[in-house]
């Protein structure tokens with residue numbers, strides 16, 4: 001478990017399946033997300049049961065609001081390798097009524113601090129659709145900078161969208 005100001009990051013349990021399943025099937029939540037698959041509730045529960053404990057290469061945490069203990073989303077550092085010092089970050093807040101409360105900002109800061117301090121990472125990278133303005137704003141706010149533009153890297157509802165690749169180096173977290 002890792003503590004932020006507003007949220008705490010904790011391991012997931014099979015009993016979290018209902019929340020994940022609901023978020024995965026909410027078009028507003030998955031609008032700009034790559035790994036969208038329409039899974040049934042039993043499938044999500046099975047995936048959580050079969051998932052081993054977090055490892056250096058794959059750290060997945062649930063985002064829980066400290067004030068009331070509600071699970072509101074997920075954050076993940078994946079593909080971390082000690083020899084490269086790099087990892088990829090994903091985040092989403094699935095409880096829409098909790099958007100705009102500062103929770104993603106705090107979860108990002110907490111996860112990046114964990115990556116740089118505990119995992120000794122040198123760099124954290126991510127990809128975001130250029131039109132996902134809320135996510136792009138939050139990433140910039142905590143210190144990620146654009147490093148490139150992937151032309152038409154994302155397809156949704158018959159349209160292609162560009163993506164930014166963004167990165168943050170150790171010492172750049174704000």
Ligand SMILES: CC(C)(COP(=O)(O)OP(=O)(O)OC[C@H]1O[C@@H](n2cnc3c(N)ncnc32)[C@H](O)[C@@H]1OP(=O)(O)O)[C@@H](O)C(=O)NCCC(=O)NCCS
Nearest residue numbers: 029091092093099100101102103104105128133134135137
């Ligand atoms: C993007 C997301 C993670 C933000 O979560 P959140 O908890 O609402 O974020 P915060 O409350 O910490 O911060 C939101 C910030 O975005 C800003 N914002 C909201 N909508 C915006 C928009 N359309 N354009 C620009 N900025 C916007 C808010 O003003 C706030 O900034 P501020 O603190 O400087 O005022 C959340 O909306 C989400 O999960 N969306 C769906 C999944 C997703 O897109 N994930 C990222 C995939 S790369």
